[in-house]
Amino acid sequence: MTETASGTAECPDCGGTGWVLEEKDGVEAVRHCRCFEERHRRLLLETAQIPERYAHCEMENFELWDRDNPTLGRALRIVQEFVDLYPATGKGLLLMGPVGTGKTHLAAAALRSLIVQKGARGRFVDFTSLVLDIQMTFDGPGTAREILAPLLAADVLVLDELGAGKATPWVMDLLYYLVNSRYVQEKVTIFTTNFLDTPKGSQEALADRVSARIRSRLYEMCRRVELRGEDYRRNRLAHREERHRP
Ligand SMILES: Nc1ncnc2c1ncn2[C@@H]1O[C@H](COP(=O)(O)OP(=O)(O)O)[C@@H](O)[C@H]1O
Ligand SMILES: [Mg+2]
Numbered sequence: 138m139t140e141t142a143s144g145t146a147e148c149p150d151c152g153g154t155g156w157v158l159e160e161k162d163g164v165e166a167v168r169h170c171r172c173f174e175e176r177h178r179r180l181l182l183e184t185a186q187i188p189e190r191y192a193h194c195e196m197e198n199f200e201l202w203d204r205d206n207p208t209l210g211r212a213l214r215i216v217q218e219f220v221d222l223y224p225a226t227g228k229g230l231l232l233m234g235p236v237g238t239g240k241t242h243l244a245a246a247a248l249r250s251l252i253v254q255k256g257a258r259g260r261f262v263d264f265t266s267l268v269l270d271i272q273m274t275f276d277g278p279g280t281a282r283e284i285l286a287p288l289l290a291a292d293v294l295v296l297d298e299l300g301a302g303k304a305t306p307w308v309m310d311l312l313y314y315l316v317n318s319r320y321v322q323e324k325v326t327i328f329t330t331n332f333l334d335t336p337k338g339s340q341e342a343l344a345d346r347v348s349a350r351i352r353s354r355l356y357e358m359c360r361r362v363e364l365r366g367e368d369y370r371r372n373r374l375a376h377r378e379e380r381h382r383p
């Protein structure tokens with residue numbers, strides 16, 4: 138479809154102006170056309186840069202597939218409540234747990250819902266890529282400030298896989314700046330991480346990965362949601378193969 142500055146050229150309702158006349162209680166007023174709203178939402182979704190891999194993630198298709206794992210239902214409930222209350226709560230989410238438990242699914246689903254339902258300006262960013270991008274500013278013309286600006290400005294930011302990869306102290310400082318600035322400006326951030334606060338065995342704790350001061354900020358700005366259990370992909374695939382076995 139051809140898009141004009143404000144609407145869709147073929148739109149039967151507004152003819153591409155993006156505005157429609159509405160009569161309410163005998164008074165005529167103009168309001169944005171539906172095509173304008175749809176286009177606006179589509180632009181917001183594109184700007185959010187949710188990776189293709191997680192484009193399908195919605196709250197509605199998050200399955201409570203393991204009846205013995207109450208953390209799935211609990212996490213889904215908390216995320217749904219978070220979306221419903223936005224922007225009233227002001228608190229973000231910290232989704233913690235092992236690989237494949239659905240943390241990124243829920244984070245992407247929440248972001249999408251907030252964009253579509255509430256018109257939030259959202260951004261999705263993967264921690265490892267962010268760290269690499271910032272580290273590259275040493276060699277390239279782009280400055281770290283340019284990389285961070287859209288992440289600081291977003292109403293809702295998903296920072297996926299916090300603590301993955303290894304960041305230099307200089308990058309950690311910038312990261313603290315990002316997290317803290319968002320906290321001070323009361324902007325909502327959703328973090329996911331494979332690291333726990335008190336891990337078993339030889340696993341590192343989240344505070345060791347991202348520094349104690351970032352971890353303590355997270356406490357203040359987020360509701361903590363822990364997911365436990367098995368890897369969804371491995372289990373679902375295994376079950377499917379079982380079913381198809383002759
Ligand atoms: N409960 C679930 N219902 C539906 N899909 C799921 C569920 N848990 C995980 N998935 C899917 O499995 C894949 C891995 O999940 P992901 O959210 O990336 O896990 P994590 O971020 O915890 O490592 C994704 O494609 C996701 O959509
Ligand atoms: Mg993930």
Ligand SMILES: [Zn+2]
Binds near residue numbers: 144151152170171172
């Ligand atoms: Zn229209």
